[in-house]
Amino acid sequence: MSATTDADHLDDELWAEDVVVETPFAPPGRPRRFVGREQFLTFARAGRAALPVRLEVGKVVVHETTDPDMIITEYELSGTDPATGQRASAPFIGVLKVRDGQIAHWREYQDMLALAAATGQLPDLLAGLQSAAAAEAV
Numbered sequence: 001m002s003a004t005t006d007a008d009h010l011d012d013e014l015w016a017e018d019v020v021v022e023t024p025f026a027p028p029g030r031p032r033r034f035v036g037r038e039q040f041l042t043f044a045r046a047g048r049a050a051l052p053v054r055l056e057v058g059k060v061v062v063h064e065t066t067d068p069d070m071i072i073t074e075y076e077l078s079g080t081d082p083a084t085g086q087r088a089s090a091p092f093i094g095v096l097k098v099r100d101g102q103i104a105h106w107r108e109y110q111d112m113l114a115l116a117a118a119t120g121q122l123p124d125l126l127a128g129l130q131s132a133a134a135a136e137a138v
Contacts, residue, residue, distance in 0.1 A: 012037065016102040023108050027116070028128040053079030058089070070097050079118070088118030 021034040034040035048055065056078045063072040073096065078089035090111050097105040116125035 016104040021106045025110055025112055027112055027125050028132040055079050090114035090118050
């Protein structure tokens, strides 16, 4: 089962107004925490609009937890680069907490190497990691 998604399909009503979205493995220079629906959706829409591909969500597995308001989901985002015809995908894990039918907290774990390779940004990611490592060494 797969669904196509793009920047226009980030439904405002899905997210609580005070949602907290965390991406602890975001690459250097990218935010790791968003507070509020508007902050998150502005960033997410701009990021998706900048991608040269339409994203497809696939291989979704949902794990229930002992907390009825929390689920863990494994999924894959895929796309085909229109310039090269090359198809790529990257796995993700999301830990979601729901309140009143909306996502109140989302912690997303991304395979940044796969994501950077899929979007042609691997050299930028490696340069950012080297810069971050050099800054920490000082």
